[in-house]
Amino acid sequence: MDLVKKVIDGAVLRLYKLRSQKYSLDYKEQFGDLSTNLAFVLSSQIKDAPQKIAIAIKQKIEKEKFFEKVEIANAGFLNFTLSGDTIMKMLESENFNHSKKSDRKKIQIEFISANPTGPLTLGNARNAFTGDAIAKILRWSGQDVQTEYYVNDMGNQIETLGESVINSKLKTQMSKPPLKNQKFYVGEYIEEIGKRINGKNVQQIGERGAKIILQDYIKPLIKKLKIHFDRWQSEKALHQRYDIEQEVEKLRSQKFIQEKEGALWFLTKKFGDDKDRVLKKKNGQWTYLASDLLYLIDRKKRGFDKIIILLGADHSGYIKRILALGQSLGFKKDQIKILICQLARIKKGEKSLRMSKRAGNVIYLDELVGKVGLDASRYFFLEKNPNTHLDFDGQKALKRDLTNPVYYIQYGYVRAQSILRKCQISNIPAPKQAGKYQTNFKSQILNSQEKRLALKILALRPALSDISQTLEIYRLPHLALDLTRAFSNFYEKERVIDGETVNPLNLLLTQKFYTSIDLLLDMMGISKPEKM
């Protein structure tokens, strides 16, 4: 597929002496093996009729022997038919490695970063799985990736946690009924923590509680979710490592800081924010923005070329100010990318409610994964564009929404694996060494199942390249499903092993399918079963 693109690009360059704009080169069964809208895209630049351009391109590339047929349809679409040999040769040399490794960048991806005031909930799931998958596809594309969880282990919410714990102790220690307060965190975990810790004041109890939540609730679950963080960055540690006063002074000399109404403001408006933001309150306390500033300073020092931050939609208002802070520190606009995941809501009867740890209206992620399994959970959350608004029906979701195609994909994977294993047993060369076959595909005629499967496999690498740029992770499950479908169709009609003989063409297809699904499952963090 890359090859075909090169040929077309080459022809266009020779014809028009201009770099082709973004054009599509897709496999759509109804329009030949590959089709492109290139002539239309060029026509707006060259100011000539698409049909004429298409004819010129057709004449130029028709001589290339791997096009069996080039057709013009619908006043300018170019539809190509590739020969079976071409397709199989392309397939044989396909290794699924990212092609361009030249610009290796140091990228940090920060995700989840839920406050250590309670266990992770359903609301963190999207962010968690998406972040993990982004890290994996970026690594595939050759980037130097570091994953990080930012722990807000200081500030008001920690005190609130302390108060909540103390309040819960009223019941157990002093046999007084605990106070009801909307502000307090509720849940079994609060009582559990109350039994385990003591402290001399709210602050200390809050901090100890946060430590326990992080160590005994959050980290073990993350491990269970098969997510790895290279670093857990404590907010408190940042304040110990850097002198906030000094850092702010540096910025003051650059005129990003101003004193107004007795407080210290960061002039984020200069960078396009709606208003300026307080950095140090009238009472002398630093706001959370000061921590964010330190965190960015830290990341600048650590030399990241790019920072990707995943936030929930309730933080969408922060985007501008984070970018503003970043720019004041010398980050360019495109070096900080903030992705927003819409919040998950819970359906209760007719109503749909926002989850809240304080209202005790939550589904814990641990519970969900325990019930439906990690694979199904991952698939469910990865499948959707994070911008979609998700209403989660606790009852139905467990039964219906999560009876998802992940099993179909795994099944296809197992089938392919089983065939490959059989080939090994019957003394046929090891499946992973594709080169060994040296298959001669001369005048190979492919039937529609074989062709479809081959072309879909070939389309994978360009698609992954694209996703590693756009970070549209939700395309991964769709790709996997689509590929598996093509394989199932193929499997239904074709045989790889027939008695004692092996069909080398079909074996190659099976092998390459197996490798592509293997790669996709890895990227999605979905397990690769040997049996089902």
Place this chain on the structure above:
RNA sequence: GCCCUUGUAGCUCAAUGGAUAGAGCAACACCCUUCUAAGGUGGAGGUUGCACGUUCGACUCGUGCCAAGGGCACCA
């Protein structure tokens, strides 16, 4: 009121400005008991929230409405 996000089949979602808007689930009819049946084939299901506009061409871009979610603190 202002800002961000979303509105596509009964449900969950796709569709770099391209051709007849596609998948899964659910439901219907048929086939298949294999190289693992968690399968295959076929039909049904749509005014892409509404209205204008931009152009060869709009689910996609622009403007205005309607509806939903989120945000508009010297809280994090």
